[in-house]
């Protein structure tokens with residue numbers, strides 16, 4: 001069965017999400033997703049050209065009166081957790097349904113749950129008894145260790161590593177190649193800088209960077 005999907009975001013991650021959709025379609029043998037097009041409130045000319053060159057239609061902005069097929073799914077390909085939350089809320093109200101996308105080269109362990117609207121990119125490793133919330137981005141080659149929780153609207157950027165028994169609260173961004181040592185809690189809406197090593201709990205809303213992160 002083929003479902004219809006719109007991707008929000010013509011930028012880098014939005015188009016990487018299109019790659020995930022294509023990989024899912026290739027791996028399943030049957031076409032799981034038909035891409036209706038891309039929504040973006042302010043696409044630039046370069047990205048419009050990139051969409052056109054891959055044959056994907058630009059549909060308009062997220063608040064515009066865009067007519068989408070009934071029952072259409074969506075996924076938000078915007079890296080910023082706060083913006084992603086706003087857009088998801090708007091599209092839920094419009095009656096669209098969040099899709100969950102898992103690249104065929106990702107691995108997910110036994111007893112792990114993944115929420116709606118979440119995108120898991122190529123090479124990601126999520127091990128066992130992890131709870132991944134809704135609208136989470138697990139970017140290329142990141143890892144999430146056993147028994148951790150990753151709450152809604154978290155972004156874990158490429159090569160970042162969350163160890164076992166961690167609690168990553170909603171809206172957190174973990175920068176590229178950031179490391180969170182085991183058992184650590186990263187508070188709501190906090191940011192972990194690229195290549196940081198987090199060795200103790202991070203308070204909500206705080207940005208930490210460096211090794212050790214502070």
Ligand SMILES: CC(=O)SCCNC(=O)CCNC(=O)[C@H](O)C(C)(C)COP(=O)(O)OP(=O)(O)OC[C@H]1O[C@@H](n2cnc3c(N)ncnc32)[C@H](O)[C@@H]1OP(=O)(O)O
Nearest residue numbers: 139157158174175176191192193194195196207208209210
């Ligand atoms: C495929 C993709 O592209 S996915 C996206 C990948 N990118 C990421 O993950 C980016 C993650 N973001 C970062 O690391 C950011 O630099 C942040 C969030 C840590 C800091 O952002 P800002 O607050 O805007 O910091 P800003 O750029 O103003 O720099 C402030 C200072 O921190 C330093 N700094 C910035 N980032 C880091 C970092 N990751 N580690 C150590 N120091 C840093 C800067 O050198 C600067 O130092 P100075 O005051 O001595 O000159």
